[in-house]
Amino acid sequence: MQLRLDKFLADAGLGTRSEVKKQIRSGAVRIDGVPAKSAETKVDPEKQTVTLNGKPVAYTEYAYYILNKPAGIVSASRDKNARTVIDLIPQPRKRDLFPVGRLDKDTVGLLLITNDGKLAQSLLSPGKHVEKRYYIQYEGTLPEDAAERVKEGLDIGDDTPTAPARLILPGDPDSWAEIRAGENEAELILTEGRYHQVKRMFEALGCKVVFLERKAMGNLVLPEDLERGEVREITREELLAKL
Numbered sequence: 001m002q003l004r005l006d007k008f009l010a011d012a013g014l015g016t017r018s019e020v021k022k023q024i025r026s027g028a029v030r031i032d033g034v035p036a037k038s039a040e041t042k043v044d045p046e047k048q049t050v051t052l053n054g055k056p057v058a059y060t061e062y063a064y065y066i067l068n069k070p071a072g073i074v075s076a077s078r079d080k081n082a083r084t085v086i087d088l089i090p091q092p093r094k095r096d097l098f099p100v101g102r103l104d105k106d107t108v109g110l111l112l113i114t115n116d117g118k119l120a121q122s123l124l125s126p127g128k129h130v131e132k133r134y135y136i137q138y139e140g141t142l143p144e145d146a147a148e149r150v151k152e153g154l155d156i157g158d159d160t161p162t163a164p165a166r167l168i169l170p171g172d173p174d175s176w177a178e179i180r181a182g183e184n185e186a187e188l189i190l191t192e193g194r195y196h197q198v199k200r201m202f203e204a205l206g207c208k209v210v211f212l213e214r215k216a217m218g219n220l221v222l223p224e225d226l227e228r229g230e231v232r233e234i235t236r237e238e239l240l241a242k243l
Contacts, residue, residue, distance in 0.1 A: 001046065005029065006039035012059050013092030014052060028053050062116040063094040064239050068222060069111045069214075070229040075102040085111060088231055100124065101193050109135075109214035110222040116236070123217075123243065129191045130243065133216040134198055136186045140207035142169075149205065150188070156200040165190045165201075187215075218243040 003011070009020035009029065021039045023029055029036040030051045031043055043050055045059040067085055069075070074082045077098045085099050100112040100120045114120060123130050143149070146167055153161035168174055168187040188198055199209045215222050220242040226232055 002042040002044050004039065005036055005041045005043055008043050008045065008050065008059060009057065010095060012057050013094050014057065023052060062236060063097065063114060064234050064236060065089055065113040065231050066226065066234060067111045067113055067231045068226045068228050069103055069108055071106050071108050074105055075099045075111065085113060088229060089113060103214060104196065107212045108228060110217055112217060124193065130218045132190050132193065132214060134188045135213045135215050136188060136198065136209055137211035138184055138186065138202055138207045138209050142205055142207055146205050150201065154201050154204045156204050158194065162197065162201060163192050
């Protein structure tokens with residue numbers, strides 16, 4: 001695989017095309033020890049060594065990050081008025097990163113960020129049925145048949161009811177530790193990702209969500225040691241093994 005040198009450096013997260021062109025012109029970039037002469041020079045990342053200011057430049061086509069999203073951050077690649085989840089990815093970083101799916105601004109927890117469009121499309125496809133697991137704190141009293149209604153599908157004002165989902169309540173042997181003895185707590189396992197879906201489902205059950213955290217996506221679980229606002233890079237192989 002051969003790439004233009006400026007694209008190689010920009011894709012490696014070392015600046016915009018115009019910024020890396022300046023670095024090339026300054027003589028800071030070398031290919032196999034020889035100063036690069038042009039931004040248009042072709043390089044093969046698998047066979048050649050590129051350095052910037054004497055440091056090797058690592059190149060991979062795609063990047064994958066697990067983020068423990070904090071509240072108040074927008075799930076978008078860019079926003080004129082607010083910080084986005086991409087702002088939390090440390091530099092240097094790949095261009096064209098985006099979140100896989102969305103979490104509301106006040107929702108926290110697991111969010112996958114990548115620049116791999118094909119993988120994201122596969123994960124978000126309704127036919128893939130990737131489960132998303134949420135921890136919920138709510139106000140109000142759930143009806144006794146809440147779990148059955150969620151399993152059958154709820155009318156939340158869309159053209160069709162929600163797909164069958166699973167509501168896990170305190171005392172359920174499959175619940176995670178947080179809700180084994182808690183009141184007004186629950187977990188919800190979905191295979192969809194409709195707009196404000198968890199909040200709208202609880203509204204349909206006569207309750208209001210006051211805290212919402214995504215805990216897992218497929219078998220990809222939010223690491224316990226990943227603090228709110230922290231991010232961790234993983235490999236494609238690690239990711240696919242968990243989905």
